[in-house]
Amino acid sequence: MLDLVRRHGWNATAFQTLGGEYSYFFHGEGEARGCVAYVDTGRAWVAAGAPIVAEESIAELATEFVRAARAAGKRCCFFAVEDRLPDATGEALRSIRIGEQPVWDPREWPEILREHKSLREQLRRARAKGVRVREVSPEELAHGPTGEAIRTVAERWLAAHEMAPMGFLVDVEPLSRAPHRACFVAEREGTVIGFAGVIPVPARGGWFVENLLRVPDAPNGTAELLVDTVMRWAANVKCQWLTLGLAPLAGDVPGALRFARRFSAPLYDFEGLRRYKAKLQPRVWSAIHLSYPSEQSAGASLFDALEAFTRGGFVRFGLATLLRGPTFVLRLLALALVPWTILLAIAPARLWFGTPAVKWFWVAFDIVVALGLFRLLRTRDVALMTVLAVAVTSDALLTLVEAIVWNVRHMQGVGDALVVLAACAAPALASVVLWGARGRILRMRGV
Numbered sequence: 110m111l112d113l114v115r116r117h118g119w120n121a122t123a124f125q126t127l128g129g130e131y132s133y134f135f136h137g138e139g140e141a142r143g144c145v146a147y148v149d150t151g152r153a154w155v156a157a158g159a160p161i162v163a164e165e166s167i168a169e170l171a172t173e174f175v176r177a178a179r180a181a182g183k184r185c186c187f188f189a190v191e192d193r194l195p196d197a198t199g200e201a202l203r204s205i206r207i208g209e210q211p212v213w214d215p216r217e218w219p220e221i222l223r224e225h226k227s228l229r230e231q232l233r234r235a236r237a238k239g240v241r242v243r244e245v246s247p248e249e250l251a252h253g254p255t256g257e258a259i260r261t262v263a264e265r266w267l268a269a270h271e272m273a274p275m276g277f278l279v280d281v282e283p284l285s286r287a288p289h290r291a292c293f294v295a296e297r298e299g300t301v302i303g304f305a306g307v308i309p310v311p312a313r314g315g316w317f318v319e320n321l322l323r324v325p326d327a328p329n330g331t332a333e334l335l336v337d338t339v340m341r342w343a344a345n346v347k348c349q350w351l352t353l354g355l356a357p358l359a360g361d362v363p364g365a366l367r368f369a370r371r372f373s374a375p376l377y378d379f380e381g382l383r384r385y386k387a388k389l390q391p392r393v394w395s396a397i398h399l400s401y402p403s404e405q406s407a408g409a410s411l412f413d414a415l416e417a418f419t420r421g422g423f424v425r426f427g428l429a430t431l432l433r434g435p436t437f438v439l440r441l442l443a444l445a446l447v448p449w450t451i452l453l454a455i456a457p458a459r460l461w462f463g464t465p466a467v468k469w470f471w472v473a474f475d476i477v478v479a480l481g482l483f484r485l486l487r488t489r490d491v492a493l494m495t496v497l498a499v500a501v502t503s504d505a506l507l508t509l510v511e512a513i514v515w516n517v518r519h520m521q522g523v524g525d526a527l528v529v530l531a532a533c534a535a536p537a538l539a540s541v542v543l544w545g546a547r548g549r550i551l552r553m554r555g556v
Contacts, residue, residue: 119312122158153184153413186401204398211391215343235330258301268552273429315350359383375437434546443482498543505536
């Protein structure tokens with residue numbers, strides 16, 4: 110497989126397919142031999158980029174892959190392909206644009222810096238804060254403390270994101286394929302605070318910045334200083350093509366994807382990622398597509414591609430994200446407490462609580478918790494988060510006891526049962542979310 114990638118790896122994703130989660134479909138003999146790297150979601154085979162083969166054999170290999178998937182009872186698609194695959198396969202595959210890929214000629218980087226003062230200022234800020242970037246050898250990664258420091262950076266970077274870590278082409282494994290990649294670290298006072306991992310795109314004589322990570326409290330300009338070092342290194346090795354990879358949902362994507370781009374910001378800032386890459390002044394933006402058999406629907410193909418990223422399915426991924434305590438969930442909990450507290454205040458005390466004193470205790474408790482949650486949305490104070498998590502966990506336990514001791518004996522139908530169930534489930538869920546958010550914030554801060 111490595112030999113095929115070295116000879117025919119034209120897409121930025123080619124070297125990523127050497128990871129352990131991929132299956133491989135081989136076809137052809139001699140110079141026409143090629144491969145499609147894919148993951149099996151259960152419903153579909155989702156290829157990581159275009160077929161890895163000589164250009165004149167792309168259409169044949171794509172056709173054979175589709176035929177093999179169909180024989181196995183699977184749908185299939187090719188994720189993150191450039192125009193070359195749709196052009197080669199004609200009407201056999203349909204394609205939808207899913208984003209754009211920025212491309213630079215590293216030799217032009219000094220001119221870009223001369224023309225854009227804001228970029229120079231970012232570099233100046235990072236250097237003024239004592240940030241220095243250096244290349245790291247594979248030997249140092251394997252045998253020194255730098256490798257562990259890079260893993261820590263990756264863990265803190267992942268913890269800063271509210272979605273659960275994804276797999277497939279965005280899996281963050283900063284030390285994988287170490288012998289074949291170039292690695293750079295940003296350090297401040299001897300501590301690693303950022304990392305850039307660059308993998309080759311052999312058939313283009315280019316490089317792909319696969320990982321560009323920094324800890325959340327790194328000085329402004331750290332990422333830009335990493336890019337600056339990578340650009341200068343790439344120019345020195347005579348590279349004329351370099352990318353930072355796909356900016357998903359960027360550019361002229363279909364209406365449904367524009368809708369997703371606009372309303373998914375609470376979990377992932379697609380617009381912000383595109384703006385950041387644009388700030389680095391790429392020479393060109395290349396369209397990136399999802400290609401799929403003409404008899405297959407676009408909706409099913411998008412579903413399959415997204416499922417490939419979820420590490421075990423949408424339900425598992427959704428639960429994993431929920432357990433990280435994302436901001437929008439905390440906001441929903443805070444907002445939901447307002448009408449719930451009003452309902453408690455007007456509910457008959459004798460029917461639901463036994464005595465007015467118990468009722469007004471819960472009303473006061475929920476008001477305090479709601480105020481704490483609204484404050485938490487502004488501060489992310491770990492101490493406050495701990496207090497709220499303990500309080501809401503206690504709420505969940507006491508509510509369950511109250512339901513068993515009092516409410517179960519006084520329920521008068523299905524409606525009452527549903528109210529009691531909601532009263533027990535809500536604080537239990539909230540406590541899990543708060544403890545998950547606390548753990549994520551601590552990991553993000555390196556505690």
